Amino acid sequence: MDTQWETYEVFHQTKRGDAHVHVGSVHAPDPQMALQLAKDQFARRLKCVSLWVVRTKDVTATDYQDDGFFAQSTDKSYRDPKAFESPEKAVDDEH
Amino acid sequence: MQEKTHEQKLAEFEARIARGEKIEPGDWMPDEYKKNLIRIISQHAHSEIVGQLPEGKWIPYAPGFRRKLTLIAKVQDEAGHGQLLYRAAETLGKSREEMMEELLTGKAKYANVFNYPTPTWADVGVIGWLVDTSAVINQTMLAQTSYGPYARAMKRICYEESFHIKQGYDAVATLARGIPAQRAMAQDAINRWWYPTLMMSGPPDKISVHTDQAMRWKIKTKTNEQVRQEFVDLIVPQIRALGFDVPDTNCYLDEATGHYHYTQPDWEELRRVVNGDGPCNAERLAVRRKVHEEGTWVREALAAKQSKTPKAA
Numbered sequence: 001m002d003t004q005w006e007t008y009e010v011f012h013q014t015k016r017g018d019a020h021v022h023v024g025s026v027h028a029p030d031p032q033m034a035l036q037l038a039k040d041q042f043a044r045r046l047k048c049v050s051l052w053v054v055r056t057k058d059v060t061a062t063d064y065q066d067d068g069f070f071a072q073s074t075d076k077s078y079r080d081p082k083a084f085e086s087p088e089k090a091v092d093d094e095h
Numbered sequence: 096m097q098e099k100t101h102e103q104k105l106a107e108f109e110a111r112i113a114r115g116e117k118i119e120p121g122d123w124m125p126d127e128y129k130k131n132l133i134r135i136i137s138q139h140a141h142s143e144i145v146g147q148l149p150e151g152k153w154i155p156y157a158p159g160f161r162r163k164l165t166l167i168a169k170v171q172d173e174a175g176h177g178q179l180l181y182r183a184a185e186t187l188g189k190s191r192e193e194m195m196e197e198l199l200t201g202k203a204k205y206a207n208v209f210n211y212p213t214p215t216w217a218d219v220g221v222i223g224w225l226v227d228t229s230a231v232i233n234q235t236m237l238a239q240t241s242y243g244p245y246a247r248a249m250k251r252i253c254y255e256e257s258f259h260i261k262q263g264y265d266a267v268a269t270l271a272r273g274i275p276a277q278r279a280m281a282q283d284a285i286n287r288w289w290y291p292t293l294m295m296s297g298p299p300d301k302i303s304v305h306t307d308q309a310m311r312w313k314i315k316t317k318t319n320e321q322v323r324q325e326f327v328d329l330i331v332p333q334i335r336a337l338g339f340d341v342p343d344t345n346c347y348l349d350e351a352t353g354h355y356h357y358t359q360p361d362w363e364e365l366r367r368v369v370n371g372d373g374p375c376n377a378e379r380l381a382v383r384r385k386v387h388e389e390g391t392w393v394r395e396a397l398a399a400k401q402s403k404t405p406k407a408a
Contacts, residue, residue, distance in 0.1 A: 003394045004192045029401030063123050
């Protein structure tokens, strides 16, 4: 009997408002069973208010080998709030 | 772009490890690294699965409801750890089914300690306290391993193992405050588990065939000897603080090194037990096979459910 089954990636939310965080994966015959197994495996002790399961094969990921994907050819400091003058500093300098 | 040579890939791989970066499933890695990891992680997974058995048999006899619930939770954790580790090994290309098959047919190896008997309640406490302390020292080291999926599994496992140690120590400390027969029972369990627990960290570095490569690629960050010494230094004062004896007349604090000196276990016994010839190997596998057979209907029910589930569009 084939019990290898598909794998589902599990995302765990500790409290409402927090992000769902990837915690691992389970083998399951269908999504409902995946949720049940994910609860037993990842939510049997610490607080959890919500779980997501996603078929592993439905995850599209970047390739670590393809380091060009994230390469930044130009200076991107103009995207960073710290690269600009602060209005609070101007107020502080006044006093 | 020209394809990199094996030497270039290996150099990049080793540089990444030297910088403390984790290796992830999609990354290039030498075959030997992959093989060594599959061996270590699958043996670790099997140990968790078989590790349920020596203590699991005490669930019906646990003294009191709270200790029974605690022991059930502990044994459930071991099953969960097995699942986490099988998943980690699967990222290297070996299937869970293959690994389970190797365990059931007796081809797979697992930790020596689970092949010793648990005749008294004190064994449950001493396993949690001694064996799991040794396991946590090893696993805290493995949480630093260079392979990402294994390191992540270890972090969760270490957290849960610390509960295992606490409940084991609590059970033994309770016996330590008990009547003479209870104290004697605990001492007897310590005596029987001492050497198997020392062996658990693996053979001495000079006869271990895997250590060099595992250290070179940071699969492990400490040698068997280092892990064992850490365990001895931590546990000897605890055993004596409860008023028990360490069953080694030649165990003493070496003022010069700051470490405890201890008598080496019988390494021939370790070799025998790991290769299938320990006191309980046959019994453990027989129970594991029986349980696997008895669970067939669950797997069949789930398989039937799967065939009825519409495939995602």
